[in-house]
Amino acid sequence: MPLPEFEDLPFEERPDLTPYLIHLTKNTKTEDGYSALDNLINILQNAEIWPSTRSKGFIKGPNGAVCFMDVPFNGLKYVLNAVNSNPNRPRYEPYGVFVRKQTAYRKGCRPVLYLSEDERRRLRIPKDELWRVVRFEATDAGWISWIHEREWRCRGKFVLPVNLLGVLVRSTADAARLQARIEKQPSKFKVKPKCIIPLSIMCQGLPKF
Numbered sequence: 001m002p003l004p005e006f007e008d009l010p011f012e013e014r015p016d017l018t019p020y021l022i023h024l025t026k027n028t029k030t031e032d033g034y035s036a037l038d039n040l041i042n043i044l045q046n047a048e049i050w051p052s053t054r055s056k057g058f059i060k061g062p063n064g065a066v067c068f069m070d071v072p073f074n075g076l077k078y079v080l081n082a083v084n085s086n087p088n089r090p091r092y093e094p095y096g097v098f099v100r101k102q103t104a105y106r107k108g109c110r111p112v113l114y115l116s117e118d119e120r121r122r123l124r125i126p127k128d129e130l131w132r133v134v135r136f137e138a139t140d141a142g143w144i145s146w147i148h149e150r151e152w153r154c155r156g157k158f159v160l161p162v163n164l165l166g167v168l169v170r171s172t173a174d175a176a177r178l179q180a181r182i183e184k185q186p187s188k189f190k191v192k193p194k195c196i197i198p199l200s201i202m203c204q205g206l207p208k209f
Contacts, residue, residue, distance in 0.1 A: 006102035021068035021104045021152055022076070022168070023049055024096035027087060036093035037174060040167060041181065043097060047190035049158040061130025066158040068109060070101075070150035073168075077203040079149060085207060094170040094199040094206060103161055109154040114147055131155055166195040170206070174198065 011019040025039040034042070043049055051057075051064030059065050071079060076094070084091040115123070116137035125133060134151060135144050169175050175196040182189050199206060 006100070006105070011101065015072065018070065018072045019101055020073075020098045020165070021070055021101055021109065022073075022096055022098045023066065023068050023158075024080075024092040024094070024168075026085075026090040026093045026095075036090070036095040037169065037178070040095045040097070040169070041178070043160070044164075044167070044182075044189050044191050044193070047160045047162075049097070049160070051155075051157050058134070059131050060133050061127045063128060063131045063155050064157075065131040065153040065155055066109075068099075068104060068152045068154075070111070070152055073197070073199075073202045076168075076199060077205050080199070080203070080206055082207040094168060094203075095174075096168045097160065097164060097193070098166055098168065099161065100165060104152060104154070104158075107154055107158060109152045109158075112151045112153050160191045162191060164191045164193045166197055167193045168197050168199055168202075170198065171200045172198045 006019070011017045025036045025043070027036045028034045028039060049066045051066050052059050053064040054060065054062075057064075057067075069076075069079065080092055080094050085093050087093070110132065112134045113125075113132050114134050114136035117135065118137075120130075120133055131153060134146055136147060137144055167178070169178060175198045178196055182192055186192070
């Protein structure tokens, strides 16, 4: 029996939902000197996103995972706020790739499980499946909550589709710079995006540094 089409779901009928999943990059200057744009270029040149792990990221258990957000483009400014995208200690920056949900689903991506530590233990989730779990609970210090990111994850690395839908960059200058790089060295890019979207236009109110 064939799977129903994703078009049957209401992703394109409501402004709070989106048919896309977004993976954002950040700079790793303290580790290797790379900017967020450098890391985006590296993803396009290798056609894959490397997984975050327990030591490098917020992934539980022995298996790494690649993280995506189920957030409309115009809502990214609430994720890319001054706290999350401070270039000195970024969690995210306005650079990344986006894919259709049906593409991600077929590659094993699923919404994460938002659970408290106690719920995780009571449900007896196997160690090999802990990459699916994100902590969500109230503590004496306040809420531990990332539910606003509507996160999806896939286990291990994520291989990009050859016909990648598009990428996100901070500005029109970044878009022109990336397009020129692809045109000058096409053989170095295993994936060439169909479009390059500057978030400075899509998301008015992004923090400026």
